[in-house]
Every structure is written in structure tokens, then in C-alpha cells.
Amino acid sequence: MVVLQSCVQEGSGSHSETCVASSHVDSEVICIKVEDVTDMKMEEDTLQVAEYQTALNEQEGLQFEGSRYSCDVCHKPFSLRCELRKHLLIHTGERPYSCSICKKSFSDQGNMKRHQRIHSGERPYSCDVCKKSFSDRGNMKRHERIHSGERPYSCNVCSASFNRESDLERHQSIHTGERPYSCN
Incomplete structure (x- = not known):
């Protein structure tokens, strides 16, 4: 699994090649680092940068109605932290869920389960009118x-x-x- 973590560097020097995005505030460069970890649970502090960006967005009037979190890469707003975590996989390119039959990979477990119905033939939804x-x-x-x-x-x-x-x-x-x- 990929976990996003923050790093802070002073001054205007270059920052790590592993950063997928950065915010520049005064003399600080705030980066998002991508690191592979085996633990499937994301720690509470892994979205520190995204929360920092959300605070910046609020100061700059970029906050959207009903949203508490925003993506540091594309600034898309989210009302739930778990939605933001799921969205961040788009930017990392990570697809941690794969079909056990054809090996096609997905960033979302629900999409993988839907895909697997192709192989199983399961059709759990039926029309009330024509069946x-x-x-x-x-x-x-x-x-x-x-x-x-x-x-x-x-x-x-x-x-x-x-x-x-x-x-x-x-x-x-x-x-x-x-x-x-x-x-x-």
C-alpha cells in the first residue's frame, strides 16, 4: 500500500524526487512523499499535508461548501477524510486490488468486486418490472x-x-x- 506522508524543508532548495506535489508558503516547501508500506492501515498523521492544504484553501477562499478536506495535488474538495484517502490513489497510480482470475487491478475494492461479477456471472440486481x-x-x-x-x-x-x-x-x-x- 502507498501512504502519503509530509516533509517540510526550509528555504527554496529542491525537494525529494519522491514528492508528488508540493505547496510553497513563505520560505517553506511542504511536500507529499510516497512510500511503500505493508501495513494496510493508514495512520492519522499521513494526511497532514492535505489538511495543511485545506487550511490554506480556507485562507484563500478556496474551500467548497460542505467539504472539510481537499486534495493537495488537484484541490478537489471532500467532506470525508476516507474519500480523500481513496482519491489520492488516482495521483499515486496505485491499484492495490486485483482480480484473482484475470489479474486486472483496481484502485477501489468495490470496483474490483463489481468486475469479478463478470467472471462469476452473478447478477444480484433485477428490474422490478420485467425481472x-x-x-x-x-x-x-x-x-x-x-x-x-x-x-x-x-x-x-x-x-x-x-x-x-x-x-x-x-x-x-x-x-x-x-x-x-x-x-x-
């Missing part, structure tokens, strides 16, 4: 729009509506003149 089953809850919810008639994606030019965002995006090329597909 069609799905391996993913989101796909079931999208399917249910067929029965309900819900079309939440509307074109801002002609008000045509769609039950899938990808259908709206394809439709919008009519208005832009974009032709994303070519003949062979």
Missing part, C-alpha cells in the same frame, strides 16, 4: 428508465431528451456539425 437481472446497480437503474419513461438528459438547443448521456452527446453533434465517424 431482467444486472451485475451492476447503475446499469439496472439506467434500464429502469425504459419502463418509467424518465429522460434526464436534455439537449440545451432543441430540448430533445434522452435516457442515456451518451445518446445526448451523439445527438448534440447534429447541432455542432461535428461528424465523429468516417466511412472506410
